[in-house]
Amino acid sequence: MCGIVGGVAERNIVPILLEGLKRLEYRGYDSSGMAVLDGQQQIRRVRALGKIKNLSQKIQESTEEFAGNLGIAHTRWATHGIPAENNAHPHICNNRVAVVHNGIIENYQELKAQQLDKGYRFTSQTDTEVVAHQIHYELTLLGESEDALLKAVQNALRHFKGAYALGVVAVNDPHTLIAARKGSPLVIGIGIGEHFIASDVSALLPVTQNFIFMEEGDVAHITRETVRIFDATGQIVERAVKQSTLTAHAVELGDHRHYMHKEIFEQPQAVIDTLEGRITQEHVLVSAFGHQAEALFATIERVQIIACGTSYHSGLVAKYWFEDIIGLPCQVEVASEYRYRNPAVLDNTLFVTISQSGETADTLAALQQVKNSKKAKNIPTLTICNVPESSLTRESDLTFLTHAGPEIGVASTKAFTTQLVALALLLTAIGKTQKHLSSKRETIIVRGLQKLPGLLRNALQHEDKIIELAQLFADKNSALFLGRGTMYPIAMEGALKLKEISYIHAEAYPAGELKHGPLALIDDQIPVVMIAPNDDLLEKLKSNLQEVKARGGQMIVFEDELSNIESEGSMQVVKATTNVGRITAPITFNIPLQLLSYHVALIKGTDVDQPRNLAKSVTVE
Template sequence: MCGICGVVGHRPATPIVFEGLRRLEYRGYDSAGIATVEHGKLSRCRAAGKLDNLKHALEKTPLSGTTGIGHTRWATHGAPTTQNAHPHHAGQVTIVHNGIIENFAALKQRLETKGRSFETETDSEAVAHLLDDYIQQGLSPKDAAFATIKQLQGAYAIAMIFEGHDNLLIGARHGAPLAVGYGEGEMFLGSDSLALAPLSNQISYLEDGDWCVLTRDHVEIFDAHGDVVHRPIQTTSLTTGQIGKDGYRHFMEKELHEHPVAIGQTLQRITDSVTRRIALPPMPFDVATLPRVTITACGSAFYAGMVGRYWLEELARLPIDIDVASELRYRNPPQPNHGLALLISQSGETADTLGVLRELKAAGQHVVSVLNVEHSTMGRESDLVLGMVAGPEISVASTKAFTAQLSVLAALTIDFARQRGLIDEAKERELTDSLLDLPSHAMEVLGLFDQIRGMARVIAQARDILYLGRGICMPIAQEGALKLKEISYIHAEAYAAGELKHGPISLIDPSVPVVAIAPSTILFEKTLSNLQEARARGGRILVFTDAKGAEQLKDIAEHIIILPDVNAFVAPILYTIPVQILAYEVALLKGTDVDQPRNLAKSVTVE
């Protein structure tokens, strides 16, 4: 959600910043802009819409200078217009801002009484005027920046450049991520390491309240009190190649094909290759006496958590409380002493999940996070991180990160069940082997694109879709419905198949396809009965099942996709892949923007 890239260096800044913004497109945006300072003079160029519009604007109005900042904006305050696009300028300063300034109205009113005029509808412009007001009072850029951020309430990541200062770039963060990249004779700011990947592999992640002063040869970082602090410089393994499409039409298509690698690499990290046993790091608590687990996440990660609930309840016999983070942080449920908070996030920066983390930690819960970006804010604030190895996920719709999350949760379940004495060595080996066999089965599923495309043709013609699943397959039905809504804009709802007669069956007619997640090993007879009821009412039945299930469904299903036979334990992971492929194929038929669907952002870093 929004993206920042900045540089202070010795090369022309505009092409560096522009390419940084290209790498941040995955976060979602609806306008963009760049500003530079050359010979002490500030200049900027902005455009509504995609970065190609900004590129054309820059061709007409080139920006020179070796210090610059850029921004991709996802509209919150004010429409996505050129006027509201960042960077924002006031007097002797230009800024870009991610997040929401909660007290901007009060700041704006105070500044207007001083005779200042505002040109935009954004909350961010108040930051620029406040910063310039301190400059006009005679403060240095460094002191003005510190005075400004002390006045701000809410979430922000800010980059600032100043008239008369070609060799200066200041950044600040609170509640929204910001990283510093170290180069030779140049320094960089970025919303995440992806923005900086081709520029520097030496990264420092600012912590909440931090602000930094960058010149070509020096970085100085301060905390919220203005004291100098040292944040570790970490080496990132991200490369330009990892964030390219590699010949695929879309990042989502590429990432769908990376399911086997994401699952395999994640499992390789958390299993012993010699003994073929789960090898998670030691838990900071006694698993045997754990009173309760609270699982929370947002979006697809929440559905991964729901699958984790089924596993942990059934195999580890743990009581589970689960809720979406945006609700849990305001529900204030009672927490047992020394319970476990299990949080799931691809980015590790999801605002609501991060807020819950802090509240649960304050309530005395042990915090374990399942993350794809371990050096994120959530990673730094957790007691333990169980890291996925999914690699960068650029498409807004999460795919491979979801199956990697499930792989970690499955391994965690086996580990907990073993430590609690609820499975013997033979059962442990059976479950672990089924996990380790998944990458090869995932490769088989990737050979089903053509068959799934035939199913997609039915879906693409419909306005409404029902997804059905039972037991642990229910969250996979929800994931399928979410993916379809996200990227094809077709209305889809997921229901527990047993609930069909309690209302949703009234929706079924020949115009409403029914997609079922129905492996023969999971409550199949019950699901079959529900599908027969739907078929009797004219529903078009589309099913993902295995060979045994297909034999029983052949007389009622219009389309059947046969998946490899796998242990019921890992079926939710495998069945995720084809429902995601289905959404992708439907989106292609509908001609939507697959990687950057309307109104959505990859990383939701504000409420």
Template sequence: MCGIIAILGKSAVATALVDALKRLEYRGYDSAGVATLEDGVLTRVRAEGKLRNLEARLAEHPLHGHVGIGHTRWATHGRPTEINAHPHATGRVAVVHNGIIENFRELRDALAREGAVFHTQTDTEVVALLVDHALERGLSPVEAVCETLPRLKGAFALAFLFAGEEDLLIGARQGAPLAIGFGDGENYLGSDALALAPFTDRIAYLEDGDWAVLSRSAVTVYDAGNREVTRPVSLIPAGTLLADKGNYSHFMAKEIHEQPEVVGRTVAHYVDLATGTVRLPEEVAIDFAAIDRLAIAACGTAYYAGIIAKYWFEQLARLPVEIDVASEFRYREPPLTGRGLALFISQSGETADTLASLRYAKAAGWPALAVVNVATSTIARESDVVAPTLAGPEIGVASTKAFTCQLAVLLALAIHAGRARGVLSAQEEQELVDALVGVPSHMTKVLARETQVEQVARDLAKARDVLYLGRGLSYALALEGALKLKELSYIHAEGYAAGELKHGPIALIDEAMPVIVLAPRDKVFEKTVSNVQEVAARGGRIILIGDAHAAGEAGLAGETAVVMPEVHPAVVPLLYALPVQLLSYHTARVMGKDVDQPRNLAKSVTVE
């Protein structure tokens, strides 16, 4: 959530700051601003709403400074107004901040007793005032930041700009990600490498407790004990992080259509296409035969990927699995005893609750396996084993290609576990691997039917409430479908295990209630058909997602159906995720919603 960019440049930086912020829009935001030095004087331009509003303000009040900071804010403390937008500033210092200062009330009260005057509702303002008071006492900018940081509690990333200091930026990281970019006579700070990609291919990631002093010619990093340290510099190949919409109207549409390619790339990373076996990369060395329990924790869509993984690991490897929403796992404090493995799933690798759960598991002595899309993320760096997804940058807030790539990795791991534990035969492994390898081509076929899904979406857009039903592996997809529809269109939707229909949800069904049924022809297909008929008997508007024979076998030939390819039951979630995504995308688009940046949502949730 939120985005930070800071530039020590050779020429005016305001335009570059805004361009970098555009690359961070996927994190979600509700206001934005930049600050530069104009003849040594701190000057800010801020705006509520989207970056186009900030650009309009800058057109009226251009900034010409060669050093500056920028920010996209997602409100935590205080409403999303211009006055609460970052950067926050006094006459001496300006600061941008991601995260939450948990003890800001205590700090604000102490500052108020010293005569400080507050102009915003934010927690960030106390940071600016603390540093300002230190500067007023005669401390240098570096000394002022060094004194202030230990007083702050919470998860945060900070970037500071100082009046009269044309060759100085200071950044700090505690819990929220912050990276340094190294240029030629220029240096940078950014929330992630995506923001820095246009400027440099040399990136260093600050670790928790680090703070850094930047000039145009040098960068010095200190740890939490104020000891000078060196952090490794990674070379990011030019252009690998650049993202644009191509010929699509939205990043989400582009990312949905990228799934055959990125899932194929991910599958190829984990299987031997020649022998039809799972071949884990050397860095993914896990002895599943030595494990008697698996604990999974994740958030949002990644959590639903974990539910599907639970079915796979238990069915294919007979490995008992517990799964929790990460925010519950960390506070439930489950006893982690015996020969267990903790598995964490995250697109960004920076999800606060998932990271906290990882640290809890490691403190209990369990090894941690991370399935992440950002190999340089905090979760990846702190895990014992990393199983990367190869989805590439995902800009749309609603996860699409990251989800299916997570599923591809998790299925490969489950197959490998099944073989290691003596549950799957060589022939069964080959059948499963062949099915997994065939997923990208089937995805292409599903995407070719997008027009059919769009027609269904036009009718769905008129609904106020929607139910999603599924059994087995499709139950988690029902949950994911409901989440996607809520995220993008703001239509109320709920996902249920189909067998739970008559235990309450059936009371909601009438002729105005669309019911989306995920009905692959698997071992529970007949059970699902029975539930579909219960809906039909009560006048429910059924939208069936299944293969060419499903509607006929269900006795619903006249109902709306999204036709799917016939595939191995194990890979159904990877295929059926696509119509679920397309249905939500087109419903929101028909309704005129902001598909890539839904209201109130952030791509990477780096605070509780």
């Protein structure tokens, strides 16, 4: 949550910061702000409620030129304090120190009480304001000593409990930007005679492709010419400069109206990119999961998957695959529940975390909890993630990077699809290693995955029909999604997408559970969406269709062409795909559900890419 961008340069930094904020707006869009040191070495600040365009307009309308060579900026997703201009970052103390912050200072009430006693004045309801005051206080103790701002930040950090990514500037050191990181991501962009910071690389792609990924506890002293990094103990350290393969146009809309639509249509290529180098014509390369993977996979007796939101749904699909295809026990749990219930971790469990960003706070905390646990032995950890150098990738024994590319829309689409592909490769690699999967079965899975991009392209061709069906939701406030087997978590994902971007209340149930309660909801005002693959449960599902039909329900059925369900009366059928297998079916059927939620949101007039109250990367608890 929240986006930070900052920089120190010889040129005016304001246009760079604005462009960076626009590229980070998916992380938060309740309010935004910017502070720069102007030509008189004074802090000037502009803040605005709502989206970045409002901030940009205020800067343009400023009666005095708003410019500077050193600055920080922020786009906010509210945690402490309502969305309001006075709660927007940057926060300033006594016109001497300005701070932007991502994360939560858990002991801010205690610090606030102490600072009030010292005479500090608070103008917001945020936890971040205590950061600015604490750094200012430490500066007063240090006076004019060398590297005073760096030392003040380091000393202040000792008082904070919680998570933070910080950008700090001060008038007493007008050529220095300080960055600090604990529990929230922060990168340093390396330029020629200029340096930058940001919450992720996408913000800085127009100015650099060279980055240092700050590690836990790092504090960086940044000037135009130098970057010095100190670890959590205060020792100066070297961090590698890495070149990003992303380009600035990778996060542009192109011909699409919304990022979500663009990313839905990027899924065939995302699957191709994720499979590349991980399979041959007939086999999965176990080494794709790391050089230790084969030895670790040989020892595991069960799998534990931890994730949140959409990533949790991908894990639920994989549970069916692991137990059905290779007979390996698999448990899946929401990270925010797992980390607080004192779970029993059994020996020889592969602990799998899934996250698009690799920074999801609850998932990261669950991983750290297991790594520090003394209850079990031989618990190898694996993360499936879309972002290299993220916290989860650094913390895990094994890493599998999906190659979905940047995903800007808050509602995850291509990340989910590539996570499912990664999990399919994982179960195949484990089954192959443990000889629970024959060479023939492995080849069938691999060839199915090779067909998947074509299956997804075919499913996308049903968009015009789905646009028509979306009209059914124009005046509706609730919907029900049904599926059986692997289609149940796909129904859950479909319901989540509809909730996220159209604000329609939607629930998902296993179709066999209709008679145990959900049938009471059925009438002509609640659309029912069913997923009907041609599998062993098809006849059972057809009986469930009749149960809904008999009660006057309006139905949309996405089916395999071979399922032979025909449109009639209040039931409309979309022959979404054909010739799908046990693994490719759930991935393919997810496509029409994504398109349905997108076009319903257009009808409802909601903000598709930036739905209210949500942010893309959930880096706070």
